[in-house]
Amino acid sequence: MVFSLKKLAAATLVMASLTAFTSAAQANITAEQSVAILKSFDGKNLTDFRSFLGSLAKSDLAKTDKLTPSISAFLDNKTLNAEQQNEIHRLLGVYTRVKYGKAALETLRQLVEIPTFRKDGVEQHDNPEFIKIAGEIQKLAESFGLKFRNVDNRVYEISLDGKGDEVVGIHAHADVVPVTPENWVLKDGTKLDPFKVTLIGDRMYGRGTEDDKNAIVVALYAMKVIKDEKLPLARNFKLLVDTTEETSGDAIPYYFERNPTPTYNMALDGGYPVVIAEKGYGTVMANFAKRKGEGNGAEIISMTGGKATNQIPSASVVTLVTDKPAELAASLQKAGDAYAKANGGDFEVAAKVDGKGVKLTVTGVSAHSSEPESGVNPVARMLSFINSLDGKVALKHNQFTDAARYADDNWGLDYLGKKLGVGFSDSFMGPLTTSLTYVGEDDKTFKLAVNLRVPKGKSPEKLKAEIAEKLDAWSKKTHVAVAFDYSVAEPMYRNPEGEWVKALLAVASENLGMKSEFGTSAGATSVHELPNGVQFGLARPEAKYTGHTDGEFKTVDQFLLDLQIVTEMMGRVGQLPKL
Numbered sequence: 001m002v003f004s005l006k007k008l009a010a011a012t013l014v015m016a017s018l019t020a021f022t023s024a025a026q027a028n029i030t031a032e033q034s035v036a037i038l039k040s041f042d043g044k045n046l047t048d049f050r051s052f053l054g055s056l057a058k059s060d061l062a063k064t065d066k067l068t069p070s071i072s073a074f075l076d077n078k079t080l081n082a083e084q085q086n087e088i089h090r091l092l093g094v095y096t097r098v099k100y101g102k103a104a105l106e107t108l109r110q111l112v113e114i115p116t117f118r119k120d121g122v123e124q125h126d127n128p129e130f131i132k133i134a135g136e137i138q139k140l141a142e143s144f145g146l147k148f149r150n151v152d153n154r155v156y157e158i159s160l161d162g163k164g165d166e167v168v169g170i171h172a173h174a175d176v177v178p179v180t181p182e183n184w185v186l187k188d189g190t191k192l193d194p195f196k197v198t199l200i201g202d203r204m205y206g207r208g209t210e211d212d213k214n215a216i217v218v219a220l221y222a223m224k225v226i227k228d229e230k231l232p233l234a235r236n237f238k239l240l241v242d243t244t245e246e247t248s249g250d251a252i253p254y255y256f257e258r259n260p261t262p263t264y265n266m267a268l269d270g271g272y273p274v275v276i277a278e279k280g281y282g283t284v285m286a287n288f289a290k291r292k293g294e295g296n297g298a299e300i301i302s303m304t305g306g307k308a309t310n311q312i313p314s315a316s317v318v319t320l321v322t323d324k325p326a327e328l329a330a331s332l333q334k335a336g337d338a339y340a341k342a343n344g345g346d347f348e349v350a351a352k353v354d355g356k357g358v359k360l361t362v363t364g365v366s367a368h369s370s371e372p373e374s375g376v377n378p379v380a381r382m383l384s385f386i387n388s389l390d391g392k393v394a395l396k397h398n399q400f401t402d403a404a405r406y407a408d409d410n411w412g413l414d415y416l417g418k419k420l421g422v423g424f425s426d427s428f429m430g431p432l433t434t435s436l437t438y439v440g441e442d443d444k445t446f447k448l449a450v451n452l453r454v455p456k457g458k459s460p461e462k463l464k465a466e467i468a469e470k471l472d473a474w475s476k477k478t479h480v481a482v483a484f485d486y487s488v489a490e491p492m493y494r495n496p497e498g499e500w501v502k503a504l505l506a507v508a509s510e511n512l513g514m515k516s517e518f519g520t521s522a523g524a525t526s527v528h529e530l531p532n533g534v535q536f537g538l539a540r541p542e543a544k545y546t547g548h549t550d551g552e553f554k555t556v557d558q559f560l561l562d563l564q565i566v567t568e569m570m571g572r573v574g575q576l577p578k579l
Contacts, residue, residue: 028083029090031513033065034564037094046099049092049229050075056091067091086506086572093511093568096225101560104221105204108559109197110136111213112206116243117178124175124243124251125153133174137216137241144224151258154251156241160223162233162574168500169238169262170570171252171526172215172269173245176208178307183314183366183550192551202555209554211368211547214562215268215538216241222567226574233574238262242526245269246308252526263532264500264579267525268566270535271545273508276496277429277520278528278535279370280460282452282488283309284467285438286406287445288399289481297394298322298358300386300401305379305439309449312375312437314366314550316382317359318400325353331393332360339385343413347376349385366549369451370522372415372435374544380415380436383407383448399446402480407436410474411450422466429455429491429520432463452488453522460488492528500579504536507569511561512540536569538562 040061046052056062057071070084071091080088114133124130134150137158141148147159156174184192184205192198197206208214219239226233244251270278293299302319306312322328329351336349347364362382367375386401387408395401410420417423417434425431438449454463464486475482509516519541527533538558539545546552573579 041098052095089571093564096567097564108217155255158239160237166235167262169265171267173212173242175246203553205553212269218563218566265527265530265533266536267527269525271541272537274504275521275535276494276518278492278524279522280454280489280491281524284450285485286448287483293396293398299396306437309438310369311548312367315363316378320358329358368548369435426455426457456491
């Protein structure tokens, strides 16, 4: 039992006016010092946190880094001041990384192997893969001594109990976006299995390594350490694992219709250090009725794109039928080379004979649709290219050429809404983005989605009306029959105050070497409409976000650093006398 932490908690809980907590006291251990400590304990077997501190206290590192006073006070069961307490929590994070890093990596591998994406015609809560992952999370949580509750297979609740009634909700999600397996190929030709963790260098490739099974794992191990070390908590933590974050988003509302809402909420599903604003999520779904091809020439019979509205794929493939495949392929290749050169040269167009038809492929760079600037959208380029062929390569007109004309006329290669004339921007949250993403069809309709990410500055109703007015006018002018479905959500913008956000900023910025300032995100999370909702990692804002991409990955080093940071955060927030 960790008597010094119990003594500390007892003291701080009754001293809410302690001046050391009126501002965020630093943990005087730099990121470089943490790395040095990690190296010194690499490969060593650790029994518990106190023995780890005892060994560290005897090292030159403790003397050089002036850690001896904090460690000695802790081991002697003395009351710690704010700076000492924060140093102990930082060392708790380092300890967790050393002791449980390998186990956490193995747990991530196991969860990635469960393909928890949406299956057509099957509700998430009836999907066998979600029932399977619920069982795996339950088994792990209960082996850690944590309380597990499966709320109708919509949300998995893992509880770490402290004192009082105050609850901090930690949000992650078990569902992932679908994959196009043939697109999971590295530039050197290496083929990847999206549902197997493949380690190449420091990168762990696999669907969910970045978004968001990594968050489930690091939160569980952080909770385990706090419980094992008997760290007294001034409040309760609940890890809430969502199952519909990437699709309908109805699991979390279902949960809160039946359970109390935490007063404070943080999503481990976005960016560091602390994100206080999220753009609103929107979709313009264009529905083109399938029709018999009119005119002369080759005919497009299929097209691929994103598997979800929030996914920009790495490639888009069109299949054409013709009685002269070799001639068509040559014409398309010539036109494609010229089109790519004229439009930036950062993507490829390839036309190849495939049996009695032709496969036309546009290869770009995959991206999360919240960050279209980090990719090169092949869906937009495919549709624009097809539309540019009018008068150059004979094509029969059908629903695919209708969609190409619609996309090129109204959205083009621009992802800021400028071509349609609806673009606007907020000085903090950034611009409206408009990305062509999802491509799908059923027996009667070809569907094409534009994903909107909406900052504050224009109401959803006004934006929706502006887009609808312009698209309706275009449809009437061109006589292209298309039915539109619109959805636009309000953006989230918070100005949180209190010791808890100061602690979050300090933990993230000090460990990552970042400025201690709030950030904004184009991605919406489970905390979008919850009280005191913020994002707390687990992505670095200066690095490209790989979630949703073909070839999604998380680096081993960043995963282990996330484990360290989340453990420190939970210990520190858990012991604050007042949030």
